[in-house]
Amino acid sequence: MVKYSIFTIARNALTGHKDWPKQWRSPEPKPEYDVIIIGGGGHGLATAYYLAKEHGITNVAVLEKGWLGGGNTARNTTIVRSNYLWDESAAIYEKSLQLWEGLSQDINYNVMLSQRGVLNLAHSLGDVREGVRRVNANRLNGVDAEWLDAEGVKDFCPIINISKSARHPVLGATLQRRGGVARHDSVAWGFARAADALGVDIIQNCEVTGIKRKDGKVTGVETTRGDISAKKIGVVAAGHSSVIAEMAGIRLPVDSHPLQALVSEPIKPVIDCVVMSGAVHVYVSQSDKGELVMGAGIDSYNSYAQRGSFHVIEHQLGACLELFPIFSRVRMMRTWGGIVDTCPDASPILSGTSVEGLYFNCGWGTGGFKATPGSGWCFAHTLAKDEPHPLNAPFSLSRFESGALIDEHGAAGVAH
Amino acid sequence: MLNIDCPWCGKRHETEFRYGGEAHIARPEDPAKLEDTEWAEFLFMRTNTKGYFAERWLHSHGCRRWFNVFRNTVTHEIVGSYKMGEKPPKLPKSAGGTK
């Protein structure tokens, strides 16, 4: 793998950039692999990379039905943080954040991790209670977290409107300074390049059409490019997880929904942190190109279409202007949608199944991007050792039988 | 903005309705008799179909009736609506590709 640096760029400039090697090969599928990863998004590519790097398993194929990184990896709002409420979540997301912090150097690809700080706003006394609860939990879990009052929020993000007369006034916020954003495409491309360099076959335009099994054990897959045998299969198909599950004759506690996002036209920098408000569904940051990157609320209905209903966007922008009145004359440039796989407890599944050798990594819902390296790291361990790493053991399918859910929905909203 | 056909009120915009998820999941007659696995099946496991899908909607801001909609989760085409207890409508001939 050619090492990327300003010097290699300069050297290539002299030769008119004619000598840059491919970032990854486009190999023909081999007849058999030790492990097949279904899904060439960030999580799948990260899984392949860590399988090769951490476990020396390099006879691996990543099968992608379209173009790699073309699913939710390319469609999210790039927010990275680890300040989750429950111990189990905090542990796995914090592992992920730690991997993020060294990722550009580790895979020699600048993923532009920008730890500019993430605010989660509180708009009601109930929000405040939950925010303080989360901050305290984070601290005890060794996750950096601060509670800011309204003035503190204003200091950290001067353009935010903290007027008490706002419909849903800002009463405070949690702040994770190590949180921020990263460049989504670069994450997929970087992992792909690094995994490819370690011998992983990344096979695009290869859709899985069947899961072959014998005596309750997986033996391989049928694809649009022929059958491929494998000892183990890791499914990292996000919104399409249920489709693959059905091929293996199982069902998942997962529903697929549209999640929409949008960017504004590029404007000179006005906001240099990430602001999230679950209560009014506003998620804002500004990209290094100057676009305001915003996430909307999730559409209510099941869908496999990468688009949602427009009123969701309009509602979000109303709430957004409450928080950021100066955005009123900024213009929305592009909207899009992804398909998110949601679990009843808003926590992911990294687990084996009733089919031997078949593993699922799904259910990340709206929070998958931030988990990319950690998810891949844990899932690689699970595939390599045929048992979950302690970090992902709580995220097994069995929790839906025992009732040991990890409910990250937060408080059900104060009643009386 | 889906245009949903309430069996009573006719076509209204999605914003008048509340989504109820997959249809035809009957609550078990005697939950006490079920194994945890079976109970989990009822509580959590879903087919999450890609393609034509029977789902429940509540006309929450209209006549407050629950009913079923038969909709394609890829194209969002709505084949038809039907009342609780009725059978889904026939698939249109056009329904190729996605099942």
Place this chain on the structure above:
Amino acid sequence: MAETEFWITPAAAIASAFPDGLTELSPRAQVNLRGDAEDASFMTAVKTATGIDLPETPNKAATGKEFKALWLSPDEWLLVGEGEAATLVQNLEGALKGQHFAVNNLSANRTIFELSGPHCHHALMKSSEVDFHPRVFAPGDCLQTLIAKAQAIVEQVEEDRFHIYVRSSFSRYVGAWLAEALAEYRLAD
């Protein structure tokens, strides 16, 4: 009505400033009735008690002498009129004795706005996603939908005259919204 001597209509505080074409009506009897329209004995009992053939066609209103009945759902109607709500409830309870039904005096539950005049359709187009064009929604039609973000019953009482029934707690929100919706035309006129 004795029962309304202490009444203050929910939007009274802002209604005085409403533009032409928008008013909050004085209180009137509103009685919610539920029962099985398929059941002849229910329908006849209601007919004897009120003189009204309850509309079975969705989103239609039927008028009797003292009261009219708005279709709300296959087994629910709202009876509205100038008469005594308490008496109406008594009559219905009497006539329906022994049957499965529910009757509630909800005279205070909703306030009623009247939207009328040349711009009432514009105000509705700004406030609702429903098609109120004369071709599809005529006098005698009624339906439940959202006005802005609040649930409401909309009834067309005559051409270019609508009654909008709103839950009392939402009345100021909706009243102010409709007033604003008309503002631009006041400016134009």
Place this chain on the structure above:
Amino acid sequence: MTQAFRTTSGGRIDRKKAINFTFNGQSYIGYEGDTLASALLANGVHLLGRSFKYHRPRGIVAAGAEEPNSMVQLGEGATTEPNIRATQISLYEGLKASSVNVWPNLELDISAINGLFAKIMTAGFYNKTFMWPRSMWMKLYEPVIRRAAGWGKAPAMGDPDIYDHMHLHVEVMVVGGGPAGLMAAMAAGRAGARVLLVDEQNEFGGSLLSRKRQIGGKDETAWIADMVAELEAMPDVTLLRRSTAFGYYDHNYLCVLEQKTDHLPAAERKGKVRQRVWHIRAGQVVLATGAHERPLVFADNDSPGIMLAGSVQTYVNRYGVLPGKKMVLFTNNDTAYEAAIDLQAAGGDVVAIIDCRTEPTGELVDAARALDIEILAGHAITGTSGGKRVSSVEVRKIQKGAKVYTTIERNIDCDLVAMSGGWSPVVHLFSQSQGQLEYDEEKVCFLPGKSRQAQQVAGALAGQFSVKECLAGGYKAGADAARATGFTPKRKPAAPEIDEPAVGSVEPYWIVPSSRPVGEGMAKHFVDLQNDTTAADIELAVREGFESVEHIKRYTLTGFGTDQGKTSNINALAILSGILDKPIPKVGTTTFRPPYTPVSYGALAGRNLGDWSDPVRVTSIHDWHVKNGALFENVGQWKRPWYFPKQGETMQEALNRECLAVRNSVGVLDASTLGKIDIRGPDAAEFLNRIYTNAWAKLGIGRVRYGLMCHEDGMVFDDGTTARLAEDRFLMTTTTGGAAGVLDWLEEYLQTEWPELKVYCTSVTEQWATVSITGPKAGAVLEKLAPEMDLSHENFPFLSFKEGEVAGINARIFRISFTGELTYEINVPWTCGLALWKAVMAAGAEFDITPYGTESMHILRAEKGFIIVGQETDGTTTPQDLGMDWIVSKKKPDFIGKRSFTRSDTARPDRKQLVGLLTETPDDVLPEGSQLVFDPNVPKPIPMAGHVTSSYYSAALGRSIALALVKGGHGRKGQKIFAPLDKRTVTAEIVDPVFYDKEGDRLNG
């Protein structure tokens, strides 16, 4: 400078109405009907901005929405707007505009130095560097990159303008008011359908505004006027000008942005709606969105003065402007010849036509020859010079298939290059509507293929490039749309005679080599002008293994600018197909996403701002609370009094006063917000048995009982008291926030699971205003208001209700208690709430009756250990966790949630359970949300034992109290537990959650 490039006559501008405006501080004059772009060109201004990466000088390329370059900062102060295209700004008196992203100024832009580094700033540049040393990314590299980011500036303050939304239903919506669209609207309108016709321009006519045509013996202007007049006369036809259909969504739902005042001088905008978003539901949609011309990709094709040929024609004919006086035309088709002919006719000089085709033929070619315009067939422009304004072009003979063209044939001086690479139908909306695109080899463009929605296509969008085809195609589309929505089109009118040149051939010519292979030397072949993407960048991307067009776009940023690649996407795709040596359709096309052109956030929010962003619900007593100084808490959509501070009182002092009043005398609470549901029918009791965790069959008429509701997963989701009004009738109360959800929940089970149950539910929440008087003196107050009523505990015991007159109002009074004190909850019709409240205040005056809010309510109930759903519960809490086993029936065979209690984790003995906490230091109030640990002295991560759900200072107890959920808490009474806070650790003892009046003696006053 006075409009040196204005033609002497013609154009759709009003030469009598001069308009003053400034650009970059310099004053100019234009005419009514101008755009900012045409007015600047009339004044000879071509240089409008700088490019994104290399900061190269850039000028006006197009005349409409497809313009890639000329973005300006429009206006000043609170109403300034970034990134508006000069080609889309109608000129108005006093307009002020300036270039974006230039420093110190447009002429001398320091960042142009980036051009020197162009060689290293290739695609993927950022991915490959700025990684060492790691710390420098956040400290140095990224800040520098961010400073360079963005075009214009957002205003520094809020927006003074008004925006709103409209909803319209029509049978036929027509998008695009050109010849095809006008015809379609006419066909549908005459058939009697409700029709909406929208067009982004200030007037209808589309391409006819730029081209001279005789239609049925009239000139185009007269023809348009007649069509529009007839349409406007139709009562059910709506015409919207300056209105862009920007989004096409499911089930024929489209959104249109109408710009109502953006073309007016500031003074005339006051009080008017600035922009309106129309939400359209259409039975049928006719798309007649026209076509955009493609640039040609040749060396240094980006200097100001290099424009699209059709746009040159538009400036000449529509605006009476000569974009240049010495023009060279570079084309691969003959449609573009018309630009040369019209410019010449208008007084310009066409020095040469460079046609890449070896043997151009046809009417237009002949016409050009007849004007003695030199035509260099089989030639190409292989370089330009001039920098800030093109001054000459280098022309070479085309050597088919060669990577380089060896010899320069000519250097031609000029001040304008008109280019045409053919036309791309505007398929954006069609593609948004899920329609599939098909590539047409002969027409060299993507055309609409199979459509997924009830729609028709017509005009240039459908590959109908002549006016004749447009009129015929438009009529057919409109008629078909009308028919499909149940209307009968009138007999087809005779097709009008049209005098127009025949549409000639177009020959694909995607990239023009020069003296060196593309990518070598300093010359740049720009594909995406706004993002400075060159053909070399695309080659590099492919070289590095990117093959999917989506990858190419993302790696090179092609099509990611504010123009969303309207002029660059197809060229990029074609160049990619050349490199991959795959036919264009095989390489695929990219999906077009809304919006077609950018839409302001303000317009999208409409009026849903401030208190209208979410409805505010108030009780009938609200005004009294406001008058009496209440501070409010948002509970769901409700405004509830939080507490009632008196002059100079701190919050805590106010709470102490309110709580002590309740404990020692009497307090009053507005409880109107509680949800209330009338439940009636022979199976009502059975229904409650299934919904609630406890038993209801035996509840006596006139009695009241508290109940808990769980979801099927066994977790508590609502609670409240329910009274039995009659054998077959109950009145249920729910939490304030839960009301709507609970009613839906009840209906869901009645309608979907248990239709056999004879039960009707009716929401009566706002029928009843509820005034709760509580405290030892509550009885004394009620006696005064209801002298007739027997309030003795024998005849009006706890957990029962009575009906009767209170203060002369028919009322229902409940004896329940959320404070532990003697309490009467008086329910009267909502509209009498204020009257009752005032009467209560008067009657209670002698006992110093004290209104209190939600905060005191929370303290009082916490003193009694009563839970609040959503505070002591968070969706993971069972009744058992709350120590409420007493309310979970063991006898009932089934109720919602029961089955889940026995799951292994739900039955765990060491689940988090509700307990009371007493801090070691009595006046130390634990913050709510504090996490609790058994041992604070272990390294992180410290295992957590639970958290504080409620915590207050209790005036009645003279100390702090707290409720908490603690692992196995029920078995830990008496043990110590710790709350490690930011700076200190608080020690507390685990106790019973009931702190006050454990025996409950006070219930009866």
